[in-house]
Amino acid sequence: MEPRAAESEAAAPEASGQFVQSLARGLDVVRSFDAEHPQLTLSEVAARTGLNRATARRFLLTLTELGYVASDGRLFRLTPRILEIGYRYLAGLSLPELAEPFLEQLSHRLEESTSLSVLDGDAIVYVARVPTRRIMNVAITIGTRFPAAITSMGRVLLAAGPESAWPDDRREVLETVRAQGWAIVDQELERGLRSVAAPIHGADGRVVAAINVSTTTATASLERIRTEFLPAVLETAAAIDTAVAQARPHTPLGALRPGQPR
Template identity: 55%
Template sequence: MSNVEGAVVSHQEPERSSGYVQSLDRGLAVIRAFDAEHPRLTLSDVARRTGLTRAAARRFLHTLVDLGYVAADGRLFALRPRVLELGYAYLSSLGLPEIARPHLERLATAVGESASASVLDGSDITYVARVASRRIMSVDLGVGTRLPAYATSMGRVLLAGLPEDEVDAHLGDLAALTRYTITDRDQLFAELARVREQGWSIVDEELEEGLRSLAAPVRDRTGRVVAAVNVSTAARRGSATTMLAETLPHLLAAADAITSDLVANR
């Protein structure tokens, strides 16, 4: 999926199933055109970010307005709260946020840092639960936030949990987000092998300079990695070695506790 200027249109059409409905795909693309950096868009903006014609973008926007998912204010369009129903239906069926939250709260209290849980969605991770102790990133993180899997500790835990022949399909373009980001595929695969063997991942200033995070996997009853939990901190607060010594035991205990509750709940 191209990320040039925030575009959400895919330039390389994947193979579609016989039941594929193009109009639904395009309607969802219009919803995805809106994000934290682009909360209000004109018709032309939507057409450009989705690759749709203006006429098609207009039809989809007005349909979404009629359905209550988009609001229109003059030339500008914006998502309405009802769009959250689409995500909450998934989160409710998952059960993970409710199970993870008390453990994340205890983890955040124990280490004095923010704690989160996420799942893999394509080449991104999606936050499904978060307990914030302080803001340490330049963007606000919350439920529904998406970040590139390859450059995040939770993403690497989730990628390492996949069969090796499936990993490449979830990587996308390895863009350099900071001067420290791993962008070489062979180097990244070597790092994922390390994560797979040791059972946790630490990412030091690869997503955003000044940010360090540590993650561990959550598994289902078959042992498959289904989610990841992490702790994030400002790199200036101490060394990576100190973080591993002081935080990793608490993180692994929280991940194991969430795994146990998730298995018992299914």
């Protein structure tokens, strides 16, 4: 993680006085913890955030007092309570609940992991997942982020957005994805990993998310992905689109299940 203190200061709209720098720094402290760094010393937090030790210590003690961080006196770690922050967003997002049973059916059909993600800047964020086995070095959970440009779901989402947001070195492939309506990525995110993705549309027809099936080179050839996985993913995406379009205005989307009368 790159130091962010100077970045926060540079980005602050000082003229309007609307930027709360202490809040930004507190969030930097939270983000300094990740899957590869679940526990950090005070010095490590300071180094990863660009804060001095005294400032980092105040934030860590505040987060500890609030229950978001725990410490043994030397090492600090996030507590499960930190999930409350992300859950507030996910709890109001009905699409993951609607999509999950369809993802489960797709996972059972292909015996592979399936996922749903949304675009956040230049990254995808996983909001639903049905795993079958671990196929990556990094565990994927709700909230996991990956660079959009090198993932199948990311390419589907980028291709549906403005061309001004496209990386120059991905422009040609994104044009292809936009034209065909799906994406296959072969070992770009991680060696030995392959995936295929399709878009999910909101009630207004805009692409709001993407689903994928991920597998390994040892399990599925590119030919099998094209002839077996791709049709299944497109069929599932269409089923989710239909469920979204047919959901009644006051019907919780999470209450819908495949085949349930609407």
